[in-house]
Amino acid sequence: MAGNSFGTLFKLISFGESHGEALGGIIDGCPAGIKLDFQAIQNEMTRRKPGQSAIVTQRKEDDEVQFLSGIFEGKTTGMPIGFTVLNTNEKSGDYSHIKDVYRPSHADYVYEKKYGIRDYRGGGRSSARETVSRVVAGAIAKQILPQIKINAFVSSVGEIFIDKPYQDLDFSKIESNAVRCPDENTAKKMEDFIKEIRKEGDSVGGTITCVLQNVPVGLGEPVFDKLHAELGKAMLSINAVKGFEYGSGFCGAKMKGSEHNDLYNSDGTTKTNLSGGIQGGISNGMDIYFRVAFKPVATIMQKQETINKDGNLVEMQGKGRHDPCVVPRAVPIVEAMAALVLADFYLINKTQK
Numbered sequence: 046m047a048g049n050s051f052g053t054l055f056k057l058i059s060f061g062e063s064h065g066e067a068l069g070g071i072i073d074g075c076p077a078g079i080k081l082d083f084q085a086i087q088n089e090m091t092r093r094k095p096g097q098s099a100i101v102t103q104r105k106e107d108d109e110v111q112f113l114s115g116i117f118e119g120k121t122t123g124m125p126i127g128f129t130v131l132n133t134n135e136k137s138g139d140y141s142h143i144k145d146v147y148r149p150s151h152a153d154y155v156y157e158k159k160y161g162i163r164d165y166r167g168g169g170r171s172s173a174r175e176t177v178s179r180v181v182a183g184a185i186a187k188q189i190l191p192q193i194k195i196n197a198f199v200s201s202v203g204e205i206f207i208d209k210p211y212q213d214l215d216f217s218k219i220e221s222n223a224v225r226c227p228d229e230n231t232a233k234k235m236e237d238f239i240k241e242i243r244k245e246g247d248s249v250g251g252t253i254t255c256v257l258q259n260v261p262v263g264l265g266e267p268v269f270d271k272l273h274a275e276l277g278k279a280m281l282s283i284n285a286v287k288g289f290e291y292g293s294g295f296c297g298a299k300m301k302g303s304e305h306n307d308l309y310n311s312d313g314t315t316k317t318n319l320s321g322g323i324q325g326g327i328s329n330g331m332d333i334y335f336r337v338a339f340k341p342v343a344t345i346m347q348k349q350e351t352i353n354k355d356g357n358l359v360e361m362q363g364k365g366r367h368d369p370c371v372v373p374r375a376v377p378i379v380e381a382m383a384a385l386v387l388a389d390f391y392l393i394n395k396t397q398k
């Protein structure tokens with residue numbers, strides 16, 4: 046299976062499956078001498094982990110990170126940082142019913158056709174449990190860039206959305222509710238709706254908005270490795286992501302240049318920021334903001350028609366522990382992937398002048 050690494054200079058190589066012994070990774074290219082805040086890393090893991098509230102999967106994992114190399118006396122040594130996170134609460138029996146059938150809109154069918162073998166336990170490598178490695182690496186990447194503020198939050202669930210620009214939101218409220226929506230009234234409506242959807246045995250999609258502040262001018266490369274292209278790839282590599290837009294995004298396509306252009310102030314900042322903090326693929330020092338769309342996840346507790354290995358039409362119903370709406374748990378994953386992209390470009394930028 047190719048494609049398990051991400052990044053150029055600050056690189057994560059990830060391994061592991063949902064119901065294997067452990068997940069983990071190697072971070073290659075982390076600069077030496079960074080004093081790591083291990084509690085901050087563990088806090089990010091706690092934000093991502095399952096079983097935190099009534100609106101997410103009830104799988105219970107400690108998700109404690111064990112570092113194996115690349116750290117001495119609390120500081121990075123410049124050597125590869127190896128780490129593992131054990132799987133302790135897998136219930137593979139919950140998945141025997143999908144051994145010979147393919148869940149509609151999950152990765153079961155394509156994995157089996159591509160590799161000729163499928164680890165059906167918890168979705169194997171296609172499970173979002175894989176994202177633990179991203180969150181560990183992202184938490185370290187954040188510590189390379191302490192001046193940059195990275196805040197992601199749930200901006201919509203189904204048809205319920207925050208009807209305010211991000212500038213009017215208080216990011217300190219993001220963690221104050223189970224949905225991770227900083228607007229408390231909207232958060233309550235979202236939470237009630239997700240509970241309803243769970244009772245119906247269904248799932249629902251949503252969006253996450255992410256804001257990157259204090260990003261210096263100059264991150265991103267001008268041709269293929271544009272900052273927004275790498276952010277897009279990072280976000281679209283997260284399980285269940287269906288869309289990415291930054292700055293004015295798809296709305297910009299309806300505007301005139303006279304409305305869309307961001308006029309300069311004398312210090313190089315701009316009066317508006319429809320560019321979303323990126324011009325020509327390079328950060329311009331303004332806030333970078335983008336939105337990521339997540340689909341309603343495939344495993345639902347309702348009966349659906351599908352096919353089995355022999356190509357016969359059969360009926361199936363989801364079992365086991367699943368997220369009715371993934372956006373609350375995906376918030377730290379979006380932040381981690383943004384941090385990986387920024388750390389990589391920060392190190393690349395040091396080679397440019």
Ligand SMILES: Cc1cc2nc3c(=O)[nH]c(=O)nc-3n(C[C@H](O)[C@H](O)[C@H](O)COP(=O)(O)O)c2cc1C
Pocket residue numbers: 102150151152171172173283284285286340342343344366367368369371374375378
């Ligand atoms: C945090 C998170 C949790 C997820 N939990 C589930 C789940 O409980 N059940 C499920 O079917 N899919 C879940 N997914 C989505 C699947 O991993 C994903 O749909 C699958 O790998 C197929 O990939 P695709 O949807 O990107 O095509 C989750 C995704 C994320 C980001």
